[in-house]
Amino acid sequence: MATSAVTDAQLIQQARNAQARAYAPYSKFPVGSVLLLDNGHVVPGCNLENASYGLSMCAERNAVAGAIVGSGPRGVADAGFTIEAVAIVGKPGEPCFPCGACRQVLREFGCKRVIVEDEEGLRSFKFSEELLPYSFGPESL
Ligand code: THU
Numbered sequence: 001m002a003t004s005a006v007t008d009a010q011l012i013q014q015a016r017n018a019q020a021r022a023y024a025p026y027s028k029f030p031v032g033s034v035l036l037l038d039n040g041h042v043v044p045g046c047n048l049e050n051a052s053y054g055l056s057m058c059a060e061r062n063a064v065a066g067a068i069v070g071s072g073p074r075g076v077a078d079a080g081f082t083i084e085a086v087a088i089v090g091k092p093g094e095p096c097f098p099c100g101a102c103r104q105v106l107r108e109f110g111c112k113r114v115i116v117e118d119e120e121g122l123r124s125f126k127f128s129e130e131l132l133p134y135s136f137g138p139e140s141l
Helices: 008-019 059-069 100-108 127-131
Strands: 032-037 042-046 083-089 113-118 121-126
Touching: 008 032, 008 042, 008 059, 008 083, 008 113, 008 121, 032 059, 042 059, 059 083, 059 100, 100 127, 113 127, 121 127
Parallel strands: 083 113
Antiparallel strands: 032 042, 032 083, 113 121
């Protein structure tokens, strides 16, 4: 979906919509996320669990997979987008921060900001400064 000037509140709302699609029968901890891409696209993801627990996948990484498959014809070495922001929701009123594995995957695509919600409202964090400083990425190779 292409949008212009989407607000953080709208992104959190769309993450809530995605959370309603979570498949989380084991943890019973549904998570929803949306990516705002630099091309204006907003891509949702939800967590997807499995009876073989270790195969479960987080909402954020499923959103990244959706962004990749939806990014149109391009070379294999270039995703064709960067991530302006990711909005994540878990338990109501409690901030749901991305796990370490998701931080590394989001970092691959230049994620700039993480938006979560706590009991006082929306909070925005700078990705590379606050969530994953001193990181390893494509330009480290
Ligand atoms: N989970 C996410 O989808 N994203 C997060 O940021 C934290 C954890 C999922 C994984 C698992 O399905 C459930 O939440 C409990 O850990």
